[in-house]
Amino acid sequence: MNDNLFDIIIIGAGPAGLTASIYARRASKEVLVLEALSYGGQIINTLDIENYPANPNISGFELATKMYQQAKNLGAIFKFEKAIEIIDNNGIKEVKTTKHSYFAKAVIIATGSENRKLGLDAEDKLIGRGISYCATCDGNFYKDKIVGVVGGGNTAIEDTLYLAKLVKKVYLIHRRDSFRADNATIKKLKENNNIEIIYNSIVTKLLYDKKLTGIEVTNKLDQSVKNIELDGLFVAVGRIPENQNFASLINLDENGYVIAKEDCHTNYPGIFVAGDNRTKELRQLVTATSDGAMAATEAVKYLNTL
Numbered sequence: 001m002n003d004n005l006f007d008i009i010i011i012g013a014g015p016a017g018l019t020a021s022i023y024a025r026r027a028s029k030e031v032l033v034l035e036a037l038s039y040g041g042q043i044i045n046t047l048d049i050e051n052y053p054a055n056p057n058i059s060g061f062e063l064a065t066k067m068y069q070q071a072k073n074l075g076a077i078f079k080f081e082k083a084i085e086i087i088d089n090n091g092i093k094e095v096k097t098t099k100h101s102y103f104a105k106a107v108i109i110a111t112g113s114e115n116r117k118l119g120l121d122a123e124d125k126l127i128g129r130g131i132s133y134c135a136t137c138d139g140n141f142y143k144d145k146i147v148g149v150v151g152g153g154n155t156a157i158e159d160t161l162y163l164a165k166l167v168k169k170v171y172l173i174h175r176r177d178s179f180r181a182d183n184a185t186i187k188k189l190k191e192n193n194n195i196e197i198i199y200n201s202i203v204t205k206l207l208y209d210k211k212l213t214g215i216e217v218t219n220k221l222d223q224s225v226k227n228i229e230l231d232g233l234f235v236a237v238g239r240i241p242e243n244q245n246f247a248s249l250i251n252l253d254e255n256g257y258v259i260a261k262e263d264c265h266t267n268y269p270g271i272f273v274a275g276d277n278r279t280k281e282l283r284q285l286v287t288a289t290s291d292g293a294m295a296a297t298e299a300v301k302y303l304n305t306l
C-alpha cells in the first residue's frame with residue numbers, strides 16, 4: 001500500500017484540481033492527481049479565453065498546459081484513471097479507480113460538471129462554431145449579431161438579459177408557456193425590445209455549413225415548424241455535476257452539486273471540494289482556480305491538525 005499512499009489525492013485535473021495540486025505541492029505535501037480523460041477539463045478545446053486575468057488571448061489548451069506543466073514541475077504525480085469510489089478506513093481514505101486503489105488522509109473532489117446537451121445532430125462539432133454553453137464566456141464573440149438561447153430556467157433568462165446588451169437580437173426558445181422566474185425578471189425580459197420569446201417550442205434541428213447558420217424550431221402545441229437564422233445558439237438547459245460516485249459519503253444538493261461554502265469543506269472530515277461541481281453562483285475559470293487554492297489550503301490545515 002505504501003507506493004500508493006499520498007498526503008492528498010485530488011480527483012480531476014481541470015483548472016480547480018490543477019490549482020489545488022500547485023498549492024498542495026508548494027506546501028510540501030505528497031500529491032496524486034487522478035484524471036479520467038486528459039488534463040485541462042472543460043476548457044481544453046476552447047479556442048479563445050478572454051477573461052482570465054493576465055492572459056487576454058489564450059487558447060484553453062495553452063492555458064491548461066501551462067497549469068499542468070507548473071503542477072508537474074512542482075512534483076505532483078498524475079495518473080489517468082477514473083475515480084469511482086471513496087471509502088474511509090478509520091481516517092485513511094481509499095480512492096478506488098477503474099484500475100487501482102490509492103490512499104490518503106485528505107481528498108479533494110474537483111470533478112467539474114458537464115453541460116447538458118440538446119442531443120441534436122452535429123451539436124458536438126459546432127461547439128465553438130456557433131454553439132456555446134456559456135454566455136459569460138462567449139457572448140462577446142457575438143457583438144451586434146443574432147443569437148438564440150434555449151432553456152427556461154434562471155440561467156437561460158440571465159443569459160438572455162446579458163446577451164441582449166451585446167447583440168442585435170436574442171430569440172429565447174422555451175418549451176413551456178411561462179417561466180418560473182420572479183415577475184421582476186420576466187418584466188425585464190419583456191421590456192427589452194431586442195428579445196423575442198418563442199414559447200411552447202423546442203429546437204429540432206441545427207442548420208449549418210461550416211458554422212451554425214440557424215435552427216429549426218417546432219411548436220409543441222400545433223407541430224408547426226419554422227427556421228430561424230442565427231449566428232450563435234446558447235444552450236442553457238442545465239449542467240450535470242460529476243459527483244454521483246461519491247454520494248455515499250458526501251452530501252449533494254437536489255441538482256447533484258456538492259454542498260459547500262467558500263471554504264470548500266464538505267460534510268465529511270478530510271474530504272474537500274473545488275470547482276464547478278460545488279454549490280456556487282458563478283462557474284468560471286477564476287472561481288475554479290480560486291476554489292483549488294482554498295481547498296488545498298484547507299486540506300493542508302486539516303493534515304497539520306492530525
Ligand SMILES: Cc1cc2nc3c(=O)[nH]c(=O)nc-3n(C[C@H](O)[C@H](O)[C@H](O)COP(=O)(O)OP(=O)(O)OC[C@H]3O[C@@H](n4cnc5c(N)ncnc54)[C@H](O)[C@@H]3O)c2cc1C
Pocket residue numbers: 011012013014015016017034035036037038039040041042043046048049050051052081082083084110111112113114115127133134137138242245274275276277283284285286288
Ligand atoms: C466550451 C467552454 C468554454 C468555456 N470558456 C470559458 C471562458 O472563456 N472563461 C471562463 O472563465 N470559463 C469558461 N468556461 C467554464 C470553465 O471551463 C469552467 O468553469 C472550469 O473549467 C471549471 O473547472 P473545474 O476544474 O471545476 O472543472 P472541469 O473543467 O470540468 O474539470 C474537471 C475534470 O475532472 C475530471 N473528472 C471528472 N470526473 C472524474 C472522475 N470520476 N475521476 C477522475 N477525473 C474526473 C474531468 O475529466 C475533468 O478533466 C468554459 C466552459 C466550456 C464548456
